[in-house]
Amino acid sequence: MPVTAVPLVPTPGPRGLPLVGNLPAFGRDPLGFLARLRDEFGDAVTWSLGPRRSLFISHPQHIAELLGAVERGFGILQIGWAFRQVTGESVILSEGADWRRKRALVQPTVRPRQVRGYAATMVDCARAASDRWRDGERIDVRAEMALITQRIVLRTLFGNDLGDQSRALGDAMGVAQEVVGAEVRGISLFLPAWVRTRNRRRLLTAVATVDAELHRLISERRASGSEAGDDLLGRLLAARDDQGRPLSAKEVRDEAVTLWAAGHETTSTTLTWTWYLLASSPSVRARLHDELHRVLGGRAPTIDDYERLTWTQQIIKEALRLYPPSWLIPAVARDGATLGGTPVPVGTTVWCSQWTTHRDPRWFPDPTAFRPERWEPDAPDVVPDHAWFPFGGGQRTCLGARFALVEAALVLATLAQHFHLDITPTQATPQVGLLLQLATPLRATLRRLPAASRGVCQASA
Known part of the structure; x- marks a missing residue:
């Protein structure tokens, strides 16, 4: 395991309560609590989440070392009953030989060549929304x-929209996201599996809806006899490991x-x-229109345009810095684990947070400002490795990172050619769940851009 040049010197964090430790403070305001750990106690802080001994790290070198050591010195934290109900034994929770097998089978489905084939679908779906939108219409941005x-x-x-089932499946996944997020920051994280709270019952109903539809699709x-196909499900069904074994129906589902x-x-x-950030950044928006x-x-746009849409990509990258959907990564120390040359006791949960590191003024001057120019190749402030890690890092970097980046850029490019989303300036409050969402709906008025002026600055729009 490589040792960073920055020594890790753990500092005791805030005193917790008996049994629950710092869970109440963390549950009330997770983002504020983690920022306090970094700002008041330093880059390596010991604290407690319920009965778990925890270590919170903030320095990019320690984060890189941690993420690079998963599968060796550190293992995956099994976060709660609810999360496992949704993801099952998928690649993100598997370890060892099982993880290596599943990763080898799943990774080819989202390689750049496959993502290239999905780009036209991304643009078609965005164009369908744009064709449906009307000038002056009010929309819920997140819902759209x-x-x-x-x-x-x-x-x-x-391979298709699933017709009437799509809404039911979308609603079910929404319930799953809500319940998992609530469990991560609450006392139910420590409840035994047999305890059925109201939220757990809701989750089981939602998961049953998802499982029934996936079982039908896989069985059909x-x-x-047409398992192979160009869609992701077909690729999963057709995948074979080095011994010729396919994924089981349960593994395909997960x-x-x-x-x-x-x-x-x-x-x-x-x-x-x-869209929230663009609405209050006329100069960024004008440069976007010029690039488009x-x-x-x-x-x-097509996939061939993706690499040429550099400002569009920088906008997405900066949005992921300020508001990373995945905001916290845990790992559990195994025997012999070290960070920065310092032994980490077995069983310690080590946490790092995209939210706090992405907003650290040491790596990002004026850290709360929306400045896509940070990501210019010749930008004066060099961003250290793993000061930006919205998709994790190391061997367990999110397999869908390329898919997500291409999707976000092409959808933004498609919609921004035709519309500006007029959002009343406000201070958005993030809400912590499984992902980092807005706490309240974000509403916008659609402003169609005149065809003759879509290539000129719309700073006054």
Whole structure:
């Protein structure tokens, strides 16, 4: 295991309460609590989440070392009963030989070549929304982005929109996200599996809806003998390991649900925060319109345009810095674990947070400002490795990272060619759940851009 050049010197954090430790303070305001740990106690802070001995790290070198050591010195924290009901034994919770097998089978489904094939679907779904929008119409931004990304993930995952079932499945996944998020920050995280709270009963109903539809789809594919296909489900069904073994129906279900959640909720959240940031940044928005006019000239974007849409990509990257959908990563120390040359006691849960590190003024001057120019190749402030890690890092970097980045950029480019979302300036409050969402609905008035002026600055829009 590599040792960082920055020694790790743990500092005792805030005193907790008997039995629950710092859980009440963390549960009330997770983001504020973690920021306090960094600002008041330093880059390595010991604290307690219920009965768990915890260590919170903030320095990018320690974070890189931690994420690079998962599967060796550190293991995966099994976060709660609710999370496992949704993802099952998918690649994100598997370890050892089981993880290596599943990763080898799942990774080819989201490699750049496959993502390239999905790009047209991403643009088509965004164009369908744009064609439906009307000038002056009021929309719920998150709801609209969720409709687009859900349609994208259903078409790329299952090959079609699933008709009437799509709303039921979307609602079920929404319940799952809500319940898992509530459990992560509450006392129910420590309740035994047999305790059935109201939220747990809601989750079981939602998961049953998802499982029934996936069971039907998998059974139909296998019964028809047409398992292989260009969609993600077909690729999962056709995958074989080095011994010729396929994924079981349960394994296909677990990986499909995980890809679904990553491709839908994560990207819709990113796009919602992006529109919020653009609404109060006329100069950023003007430069976006100029790039879209120069690169696209009024036509729909394609995957070949993706690398040329550099400002669009920088906008997405900066939105992911300020409001990373995934905001906290845990790992559990195994025997012999070290960080920064310091032994970490076995069983210690080590946490790092995208939220706090992404907003650290040491790595990002004026950290709360929306400045996509930070990501210019010749920017004066060099961002250290793992000071930005919205998709994790090391061997367990999110498999869908490329899919999510391409999806967000192409959807934004498609919609921003035709509309500006007029949002009344307000201070958005993030709400911590499984993902980092807005606490209240974000409403916007659609302003259609005149065809003749879509390539000129819209700073006054």
